[in-house]
Amino acid sequence: MPRKGGEDGGKRDKAAAAKLSKEARSWLWRQTKPELGFYLTGLVGAAITGLAMPAVGFLMARFIVVFYNVDVDEMRRDAIRRQALVFLGMGAAQSLGAGLRQAGVSFSVITERMVRRIRLAAFESILRQPIAFFDSSTEHTAGALANQLAADCHLLKALTGERAGLAVSQIAVLIAGLYISFDASWRLTLCIFGVIPAIVLPVAVQAKVVGRYAERANASLVRAASVASETLLQLRTIAAFGLEARAVDAFTAELSLPYKQDVLKGVALGVGSGTAAGTILFAAAFQYVVGALFFDADLISFSDIMSCLLVLIFMAFGFATVSRDVSDRAEAMQAARRVYKLVSTLSAIDALAGTGAVPPSGRAAGRIELVEVSFAYPARRDVQVYQGLSLTIEPGATVALAGPSGCGKSTLVALLERWYDVDGGRVVLDGADVRSLSVRWLRSQIGLVSQEPVLFNGTIAYNIGLGAAAAGEGGGEGGGEAAAAAVEVAARQANAHAFVSAMPDGYATEVGDKGVQLSGGQKQRIAIARALVRDPPILVLDEATSALDAESERIVQAALDELLRAQRRTTIVIAHRLSTIRNADKIAVVSGGRVVEEGPHDELVDREGGIYRSLVLHNNAGRVEL
Numbered sequence: 001m002p003r004k005g006g007e008d009g010g011k012r013d014k015a016a017a018a019k020l021s022k023e024a025r026s027w028l029w030r031q032t033k034p035e036l037g038f039y040l041t042g043l044v045g046a047a048i049t050g051l052a053m054p055a056v057g058f059l060m061a062r063f064i065v066v067f068y069n070v071d072v073d074e075m076r077r078d079a080i081r082r083q084a085l086v087f088l089g090m091g092a093a094q095s096l097g098a099g100l101r102q103a104g105v106s107f108s109v110i111t112e113r114m115v116r117r118i119r120l121a122a123f124e125s126i127l128r129q130p131i132a133f134f135d136s137s138t139e140h141t142a143g144a145l146a147n148q149l150a151a152d153c154h155l156l157k158a159l160t161g162e163r164a165g166l167a168v169s170q171i172a173v174l175i176a177g178l179y180i181s182f183d184a185s186w187r188l189t190l191c192i193f194g195v196i197p198a199i200v201l202p203v204a205v206q207a208k209v210v211g212r213y214a215e216r217a218n219a220s221l222v223r224a225a226s227v228a229s230e231t232l233l234q235l236r237t238i239a240a241f242g243l244e245a246r247a248v249d250a251f252t253a254e255l256s257l258p259y260k261q262d263v264l265k266g267v268a269l270g271v272g273s274g275t276a277a278g279t280i281l282f283a284a285a286f287q288y289v290v291g292a293l294f295f296d297a298d299l300i301s302f303s304d305i306m307s308c309l310l311v312l313i314f315m316a317f318g319f320a321t322v323s324r325d326v327s328d329r330a331e332a333m334q335a336a337r338r339v340y341k342l343v344s345t346l347s348a349i350d351a352l353a354g355t356g357a358v359p360p361s362g363r364a365a366g367r368i369e370l371v372e373v374s375f376a377y378p379a380r381r382d383v384q385v386y387q388g389l390s391l392t393i394e395p396g397a398t399v400a401l402a403g404p405s406g407c408g409k410s411t412l413v414a415l416l417e418r419w420y421d422v423d424g425g426r427v428v429l430d431g432a433d434v435r436s437l438s439v440r441w442l443r444s445q446i447g448l449v450s451q452e453p454v455l456f457n458g459t460i461a462y463n464i465g466l467g468a469a470a471a472g473e474g475g476g477e478g479g480g481e482a483a484a485a486a487v488e489v490a491a492r493q494a495n496a497h498a499f500v501s502a503m504p505d506g507y508a509t510e511v512g513d514k515g516v517q518l519s520g521g522q523k524q525r526i527a528i529a530r531a532l533v534r535d536p537p538i539l540v541l542d543e544a545t546s547a548l549d550a551e552s553e554r555i556v557q558a559a560l561d562e563l564l565r566a567q568r569r570t571t572i573v574i575a576h577r578l579s580t581i582r583n584a585d586k587i588a589v590v591s592g593g594r595v596v597e598e599g600p601h602d603e604l605v606d607r608e609g610g611i612y613r614s615l616v617l618h619n620n621a622g623r624v625e626l
């Protein structure tokens with residue numbers, strides 16, 4: 001019976017793939033809408049030029065016949081005049097067709113516009129996805145997605161614009177050729193066009209083979225892109241551990257399959273196009289023989305033999321590239337399915353959607369409640385991080401989260417930021433379930449400083465200003481006087497102003513890629529300033545000093561202590577340092593997926609047998625592993 005299940009599964013997969021292809025095709029068609037007028041004009045032009053090909057063959061045949069058959073001079077002159085006029089007409093039709101084809105101004109422009117639009121939609125779709133989307137699959141690594149934006153979107157060109165015109169033109173060639181040839185002699189046409197399967201079959205098989213190879217080669221290329229992007233993002237670690245050769249090996253290994261498949265694809269393409277090209281001329285040879293037999297049996301005239309033959313030969317010109325086109329389209333269809341899958345993936349947590357409530361005041365008071373929350377990360381369903389966790393944080397209070405490593409302290413931040421949704425229970429901000437709130441607004445209310453500050457390539461002012469830009473308060477390139485003033489205020493609060501002003505270019509100092517030109521402590525203070533520039537009602541410090549050396553930690557800690565003293569805002573602190581935690585209004589100890597102890601430092605430290613007390617008692621040189 002497993003075989004039957006396998007067959008059913010295979011059928012289901014095939015049906016799902018066919019459905020996806022169909023949807024991808026209609027989606028692609030919808031993408032042409034903004035340029036539909038141009039597009040259709042171009043396609044009509046392509047159809048006319050396609051129709052003209054066999055028609056020219058037919059006229060040539062007539063022309064030859066006139067010279068061969070018509071003996072009387074006067075009649076021949078008439079016939080030649082008629083033929084010349086028809087040729088003139090054909091010339092006009094061709095001009096019109098080619099003109100219309102170009103007037104689609106031209107297909108390449110349409111294609112570029114469309115691909116740009118699709119790329120943008122794909123990029124937006126990536127940004128709309130919840131964080132879980134990026135946790136779960138090798139298809140969704142940074143390298144893989146960047147590859148999709150670049151390579152897949154580029155491949156789509158084979159399904160649109162000039163290439164679509166070519167397909168229409170080839171179909172027109174086939175229809176016109178069949179019609180003219182059938183009209184001349186249905187017998188000979190049936191015999192000759194009986195060989196069409198000999199052309200179509202290898203091309204169809206080749207397209208299928210190429211399509212299948214393309215899918216596997218793409219999977220390898222995606223993995224190669226992941227290896228490349230991971231290597232480039234971790235260059236310092238790679239250098240420190242001497243992992244360059246390993247990275248090259250991993251990259252080479254992933255490229256070997258696409259290489260092999262490219263070779264096979266070349267062979268398939270060669271066989272396909274070779275068979276197609278040869279078959280047309282074999283058909284012509286066959287036509288001579290069969291035509292002669294029919295001629296002897298008085299079943300066909302000389303004129304009709306010539307028509308069938310020349311139509312066939314002119315059709316061969318029209319089909320010269322069909323084999324490669326079919327392959328490219330097969331590859332492009334795979335890419336279209338992948339891009340469509342990406343752009344049609346709806347996100348339950350969409351920061352760009354502009355949906356969800358925004359409280360009338362526009363600013364959160366900062367009361368946070370977690371009510372009976374249960375949660376497991378989508379990528380690791382078997383690890384239940386929270387099971388009925390409840391915690392209330394009053395507006396303006398500073399709450400420290402403590403507990404053993406991996407107990408779920410940072411997860412609380414992830415749920416509050418709505419990077420993930422809870423499986424059970426609720427996360428509530430000022431009385432409203434966070435799922436009902438605008439994601440963009442919710443995140444704009446939280447200033448987050450995390451363990452490893454990530455800066456962007458640009459100036460210090462730009463990096464700090466980004467905090468305000470994200471909250472929709474301008475900023476960006478530090479733009480404007482007000483923004484510049486806010487950036488400086490935030491830098492002062494973060495204890496960063498002194499070192500920034502001491503730099504030759506001050507706030508205009510470039511920080512380099514990911515902030516490499518700054519020290520860890522400087523980067524962290526810029527990150528704190530970035531979180532503060534929006535003056536958030538909720539501040540989250542997630543082990544903000546743990547990655548720093550002792551001196552930098554002291555400086556950053558001083559900035560944070562000052563900050564906590566100076567302004568009452570809801571603050572969640574996750575820290576290993578006892579001094580940060582002991583000053584909090586409340587310490588919540590997380591263990592076994594719940595808050596097991598709650599209260600101020602003095603109270604918890606006196607609790608006999610308490611987890612917090614034991615953590616503090618076992619602390620090492622003023623640093624506790626909480």
Ligand SMILES: Nc1ncnc2c1ncn2[C@@H]1O[C@H](COP(=O)(O)OP(=O)(O)OP(=O)(O)O)[C@@H](O)[C@H]1O
Pocket residue numbers: 135377378379380383385403404405406407408409410411412626
């Ligand atoms: N993105 C993720 N996907 C799957 N599991 C995750 C993910 N992030 C964290 N986890 C797991 O969830 C659990 C809680 O992680 P969390 O980062 O919240 O712990 P923590 O208390 O902050 O730890 P630490 O003090 O070591 O930073 C851990 O078991 C961790 O392995």
